Amino acid sequence: MSLPWLSDLQTRLDAALHEQRLGHAPLITGPQGVGKQQLAEWLVARILCLEPGSGQACGQCRSCQLLASASHPDFFPVAIPEDKKEIPVDAIRSLSQNLVLTPSIGTHRVGLIEVAEAMNINAANALLKTLEEPADNAWLVLVSHQPGRLPATIRSRCQPITVHPPARELALQWLADACPGFDASKRLQALSLSAEAPLAARELLEDDGLEFGLEILEALQAVARGHPVTSVANDRWWQSPEQTWRWLAVWSRVMMRHAHGFDSDEQQPIAQKLPSGLDQRALAELWQQALSGRAMASSTVRQDLFVTKWLLEWEAMIHRGNST
Numbered sequence: 001m002s003l004p005w006l007s008d009l010q011t012r013l014d015a016a017l018h019e020q021r022l023g024h025a026p027l028i029t030g031p032q033g034v035g036k037q038q039l040a041e042w043l044v045a046r047i048l049c050l051e052p053g054s055g056q057a058c059g060q061c062r063s064c065q066l067l068a069s070a071s072h073p074d075f076f077p078v079a080i081p082e083d084k085k086e087i088p089v090d091a092i093r094s095l096s097q098n099l100v101l102t103p104s105i106g107t108h109r110v111g112l113i114e115v116a117e118a119m120n121i122n123a124a125n126a127l128l129k130t131l132e133e134p135a136d137n138a139w140l141v142l143v144s145h146q147p148g149r150l151p152a153t154i155r156s157r158c159q160p161i162t163v164h165p166p167a168r169e170l171a172l173q174w175l176a177d178a179c180p181g182f183d184a185s186k187r188l189q190a191l192s193l194s195a196e197a198p199l200a201a202r203e204l205l206e207d208d209g210l211e212f213g214l215e216i217l218e219a220l221q222a223v224a225r226g227h228p229v230t231s232v233a234n235d236r237w238w239q240s241p242e243q244t245w246r247w248l249a250v251w252s253r254v255m256m257r258h259a260h261g262f263d264s265d266e267q268q269p270i271a272q273k274l275p276s277g278l279d280q281r282a283l284a285e286l287w288q289q290a291l292s293g294r295a296m297a298s299s300t301v302r303q304d305l306f307v308t309k310w311l312l313e314w315e316a317m318i319h320r321g322n323s324t
């Protein structure tokens with residue numbers, strides 16, 4: 001499914017590629033669920049395509065076909081390994097070694113680092129070397145929703161490309177096509193809770209996401225009322241840790257915005273159910289932790305331990321708030 005709000009950016013990127021104005025290390029940033037990964041994949045395909053005449057990858061040439069079958073010899077994606085919480089240095093070293101070789105098919109080799117902020121310090125240092133001495137014909141596309149966590153030395157060597165959430169009307173139109181089984185008020189609520197990010201809103205709606213989210217909201221309220229942390233979570237939390245983290249991030253964000261008086265009409269009734277007057281910095285920290293938790297949710301690392309730790313910090317924050 002194409003994402004209509006990306007088309008302006010895609011047109012500009014295509015022109016920049018034609019005119020050789022695009023730096024060889026674009027860093028795609030923006031909130032979660034706005035289509036950064038989709039834009040990155042589009043860009044990779046556009047760079048590797050042998051006949052990108054129409055403003056995008058042709059979808060037909062040998063390069064496009066190999067990319068579609070995930071067997072392109074000049075494409076090197078890097079993600080967090082399944083059994084890890086971060087991108088290790090080996091992954092970046094192997095990427096760097098691959099990028100300097102001669103392209104097999106066309107004229108370029110492309111690396112893609114998903115969740116770039118998940119690189120550990122050694123990995124980031126190894127990447128810095130590659131960025132300082134870029135190989136001819138090599139491209140490195142980085143994706144990050146927390147670019148502030150990347151070393152400044154890396155950011156300064158990348159060309160920033162920011163994906164913003166689309167106007168609400170466009171987002172709702174797209175959501176109506178993407179999630180026709182939901183009524184308009186549910187779609188609006190999901191979009192609002194997702195900071196206007198349409199893909200995030202779609203995820204909230206799918207798999208009874210909203211119901212689960214409200215369950216997690218109730219758990220946060222229960223802890224705030226003094227229920228023990230160990231009593232509020234149930235098996236579903238661990239079966240779908242990504243959703244659990246997503247909702248912990250959503251509710252942290254709603255509380256942060258509420259504290260600053262920024263909540264939208266749709267969010268206000270929900271925010272009022274949560275404790276107010278909380279330590280802003282601690283809240284922001286919890287939000288960051290939930291985002292990080294989500295990024296590593298597919299790993300085999302024990303999610304229940306991390307979520308419980310998060311809930312204990314939430315509990316401690318409430319106690320601090322009550323005692324001042």
Ligand SMILES: [Zn+2]
Pocket residue numbers: 048049050051052057058059060061062063064
């Ligand atoms: Zn092509």
